[in-house]
Amino acid sequence: MDGDPVEVGLELLAALEHEELSVAEAVDRIETVTTHPSVTREILETAETRGIIEREDGVVRPQRGTHVSFESQVVQKEGDFECRRCGAGLSTGHFIRFDSGDLGPFGSSCIRKVTGRD
The missing domain is CATH 1.10.10 (Arc Repressor Mutant, subunit A)
Incomplete structure (x- = not known):
């Protein structure tokens, strides 16, 4: 991050x-x-x-009602990562781009859990 x-x-x-x-x-x-x-x-x-x-x-x-746009705010990067949520090893990391900084990496299921999609 x-x-x-x-x-x-x-x-x-x-x-x-x-x-x-x-x-x-x-x-x-x-x-x-x-x-x-x-x-x-x-x-x-x-x-x-x-x-x-x-x-x-x-x-x-x-209270805000704004949500992470998976199309524009979530970027995928290839590499050797560890998920910030569950600690699993990743070859593809998902990062959320916020105005104040990037948050990640997350695996494909953890990114959905963190944002509330699952």
Whole structure:
């Protein structure tokens, strides 16, 4: 990943295709950006302050309604990668292009899970 982890995390939360998810599920997505607890907390708090999410009773509801465009924002690169979500070895990595930086690599099923397509 390149870019500021807080800004990348905010863009990821804004692009989730879920109507709602548990805080644990939101943290699972954020952990593709950072596993540092204070940065994770900062991402959640900033997302709530900026109106990107609403958080209540252990449930997170994305508010933006923008989603990752697989046609224009997801790029594939060939190489020797390890998935940021599951740790599997990859010969093709999927990367999400956000304004604040690229996030990845992910495998073909994990990219869908991270964005909320599955």
